[in-house]
Amino acid sequence: MDAVHVTISYHENFRETVLNFEAWNRWFEQYPNLIMKGLWAEDVDRARATDRTAIFFGFQNPSPIEDDIGLVEIVHSLGARFMQLSYNNQSLLATGCYETEDPGITRMGRQVIKEMNRVGLVVDMSHSADRSTIEAAEISQRPIAITHANTYDWQPALRNKRHDVIKAVTAAGGMLGFSLYPYHLRDKTDCTLQSFCEMIAHAADLYGLEHLGIGSDLCQDQPDSIVEWMRIGRWSKEIDYGEGSSSSPGFPPMPCWFESNRDFRNISKGLHATGMSETEVNCIMGDNWYRFYRDNFVPFAG
Amino acid sequence: MDAVHVTISYHENFRETVLNFEAWNRWFEQYPNLIMKGLWAEDVDRARATDRTAIFFGFQNPSPIEDDIGLVEIVHSLGARFMQLSYNNQSLLATGCYETEDPGITRMGRQVIKEMNRVGLVVDMSHSADRSTIEAAEISQRPIAITHANTYDWQPALRNKRHDVIKAVTAAGGMLGFSLYPYHLRDKTDCTLQSFCEMIAHAADLYGLEHLGIGSDLCQDQPDSIVEWMRIGRWSKEIDYGEGSSSSPGFPPMPCWFESNRDFRNISKGLHATGMSETEVNCIMGDNWYRFYRDNFVPFAG
Numbered sequence: 001m002d003a004v005h006v007t008i009s010y011h012e013n014f015r016e017t018v019l020n021f022e023a024w025n026r027w028f029e030q031y032p033n034l035i036m037k038g039l040w041a042e043d044v045d046r047a048r049a050t051d052r053t054a055i056f057f058g059f060q061n062p063s064p065i066e067d068d069i070g071l072v073e074i075v076h077s078l079g080a081r082f083m084q085l086s087y088n089n090q091s092l093l094a095t096g097c098y099e100t101e102d103p104g105i106t107r108m109g110r111q112v113i114k115e116m117n118r119v120g121l122v123v124d125m126s127h128s129a130d131r132s133t134i135e136a137a138e139i140s141q142r143p144i145a146i147t148h149a150n151t152y153d154w155q156p157a158l159r160n161k162r163h164d165v166i167k168a169v170t171a172a173g174g175m176l177g178f179s180l181y182p183y184h185l186r187d188k189t190d191c192t193l194q195s196f197c198e199m200i201a202h203a204a205d206l207y208g209l210e211h212l213g214i215g216s217d218l219c220q221d222q223p224d225s226i227v228e229w230m231r232i233g234r235w236s237k238e239i240d241y242g243e244g245s246s247s248s249p250g251f252p253p254m255p256c257w258f259e260s261n262r263d264f265r266n267i268s269k270g271l272h273a274t275g276m277s278e279t280e281v282n283c284i285m286g287d288n289w290y291r292f293y294r295d296n297f298v299p300f301a302g
Numbered sequence: 303m304d305a306v307h308v309t310i311s312y313h314e315n316f317r318e319t320v321l322n323f324e325a326w327n328r329w330f331e332q333y334p335n336l337i338m339k340g341l342w343a344e345d346v347d348r349a350r351a352t353d354r355t356a357i358f359f360g361f362q363n364p365s366p367i368e369d370d371i372g373l374v375e376i377v378h379s380l381g382a383r384f385m386q387l388s389y390n391n392q393s394l395l396a397t398g399c400y401e402t403e404d405p406g407i408t409r410m411g412r413q414v415i416k417e418m419n420r421v422g423l424v425v426d427m428s429h430s431a432d433r434s435t436i437e438a439a440e441i442s443q444r445p446i447a448i449t450h451a452n453t454y455d456w457q458p459a460l461r462n463k464r465h466d467v468i469k470a471v472t473a474a475g476g477m478l479g480f481s482l483y484p485y486h487l488r489d490k491t492d493c494t495l496q497s498f499c500e501m502i503a504h505a506a507d508l509y510g511l512e513h514l515g516i517g518s519d520l521c522q523d524q525p526d527s528i529v530e531w532m533r534i535g536r537w538s539k540e541i542d543y544g545e546g547s548s549s550s551p552g553f554p555p556m557p558c559w560f561e562s563n564r565d566f567r568n569i570s571k572g573l574h575a576t577g578m579s580e581t582e583v584n585c586i587m588g589d590n591w592y593r594f595y596r597d598n599f600v601p602f603a604g
Contacts, residue, residue: 011369013315067313067365068536090408092392092537101405106392108537115539234370235394235410237417 001261002048002286003038003293005147005215008080009059010087011233014071017064021078024055039079041294056293058082058147060127060230062093062112069108072115081297082124082147083116085109085136088242089235094125094132097158098242102129105139117141120297125169126215127159134168142296143173148215150179154199155186157243166203170211175292176203177215182252183243184217193257197270200284209280213289214267220260224250303563304350304588305340305595307449307517310382311361312389313535316373319366323380326357341381343596358595360384360449362429362532364395364414371410374417383599384426384449385418387411387438390544391537396427396434399460400544404431407441419443422599427471428517429461436470444598445475450517452481456501457488459545468505472513477594478505479517484554485545486519495559499572502586511582515591516569522562526552 008020028037036047038054047054057079064080065071075083085094085105093109095102105113113136116123123144125133137144146169152160159179166176178200185191186199203212219226227250231242241249257266264285271281310322330339338349340356349356359381366382367373377385387396387407395411397404407415415438418425425446427435439446448471454462461481468478480502487493488501505514521528529552533544543551559568566587573583 013368063369066315066368066536069539070536089410090392090394090405092394095405099405099409103392103397103401103403103405107401108391111538111540234368234372236413237371238413 001053001264003044003054003056003289004261005056005058005082007060008057009064010061010230011063011235014064014066014068014075017059017075018078021057024057028055037079039081040297041290044290044293056081058084058122058124060084060124061087062091063087065112067092067108069111069115072112072121073119076119076121080121081293082122082145084124084127085112085132086128088127088231094136095129096127097129099129102131104131104135109136110139113139114141118300120299122292122296130162130165133161133165137168137172137174140172142300143175143292144169145175145177145292146215147175147177148179148181148217149176150184151199151203154195154202155184157184159243160184163206166207170207173211175211175213175288176207177213177289178203179215179217180254180258181217181219182254185255189253189255191255193255193266193270194273196255197267197274200271201274201276204276204280204284209283210288210291212284213292214264214285216258216261218254218261219251222251227251303355303566305346305356305358305591306563307358307360307384309362310359311366312363312532313365313537316366316368316370316377319361319377320380323359326359330357339381341383342599343592346592346595358383360386360424360426362386362426363389364393365389367414369394369410371413371417374414374423375421378421378423382423383595384424384447386426386429387414387434388430390429390533396438397431398429399431401431404433406433406437411438412441415441416443420602422601424594424598432464432467435463435467439470439474439476442474444602445477445594446471447477447479447594448517449477449479450481450483450519451478452486453501453505456497456504457486459486461545462486465508468509472509475513477513477515477590478509479515479591480505481517481519482556482560483519483521484556487557491555491557493557495557495568495572496575498557499569499576502573503576503578506578506582506586511585512590512593514586515594516566516587518560518563520556520563521553524553529553 009017036052038056043054086096088096088098090099123140124147126146126148150160152162182188186195232240311319338354340358345356388398390398390400392401425442426449428448428450452462454464484490488497534542570583
């Protein structure tokens, strides 16, 4: 792996997110031969050339900017490159996919999208509801991303995306990263590699292969307490099982062909088996994200 | 004045709100013969008996509880007695009256209302949009308040409240406090005392006199920078004039019969002139709020 997009905020506020940047800074200091901080597309090249992995940072919630538009530029300076406008619930900016209703992008949301565009912080709508996502694609002057989700037509999970939503994002130059989270897969843990890769090939026909990548949603070696933090943060006194249930509250077992970060090669093989060329497979496995990073992490040229 | 409801948060987060409590603690320490902290209805009696003013605290935004439901009980312990579920914009809990759309109370909002009911923190919907307000009245197990607004039928300002909204709040035992903010008054600064008091008398006919009080919205001796903080906080890089405009950005002049906190007696006189009895005038001028304080600041009896 030349590059990984790591989540460093689910519900953390600004100060808590800075603590997470600090923790990663210690790891970069301790393991300089394995990992390096990723800020720009060129860092992927540098990681590859030095046999390391570049770590790019993203937020799955706008909680790190709190109610302060000035923090958009600050978190970009610290190294944030993706920010979801909402996690599962309503945020100050947009609506999460677990809310009953979705009124679209809020007043503050419109201001923040503009500021994210300016500084080069990518709008990520992975956990947002449909209308908010479509409006974000329309309002944003730069391409946006759904970094981790699959097609709803293939697996009708709450978090997977309907045709109109993917169309709005990709038609505006945006990216869809395919998820390996079992609840997002057809037959969940039992999903076959072939079915997953055929879903991707079908999406390439519908939306254009250049708009597709991988967004594994991998939660490797994390305890269930992390999943609970994702789901309920501090907003509820009651447990909320998300896509799980009281009988299976934790992270479900991964499919046998993608048990860990060592298994990306299986996906490459599966994509080849659908009839894709070497170049096409490489585009999906990283080259599309590389180009997207190159175009969208830098300040707006206007 | 025996008691005043003071706003100590518009956009402040928890820590900043604590700084505002600290500032008031210093004033209570420095001026013990003038003011005292108000926590319970009995403190109004104590203030009256000792010729002081009891200061009760409220938030015009849920920003002090951030995204943390555990902070509801903490802010009540510190002395907060009212919390708006939103200011003018979408919050994590409800929708503000300046948003284009109002999807109602959010997932977190439902949890927080329940917790506010439990500890005795009153739900205030003064700046919220219509649907959110009606839903809050329905969801809350205790009466809620619109602490400062007038009737939309009398003066169709964005912040004044339509019949259905006031009906939902008062029918559930809630309170409406009438505002003296010139933008909420018919003819604004030129509003007559008679017109204001007739609006109140008409509301008494429609909603029941026992549900009405005063919520002056007085911003006496505050600089325009405070008004700017109310309006744009940190959420926008652009100026937003609220109910004002670029030609009159500040706080407009108060009507001649309510220029300051010394003029409450004029309102009493004006209410008498509408034909109300001494008892009825006293209810509106404070006794109704006193009863509401007594019933709603203590933890839920079940």
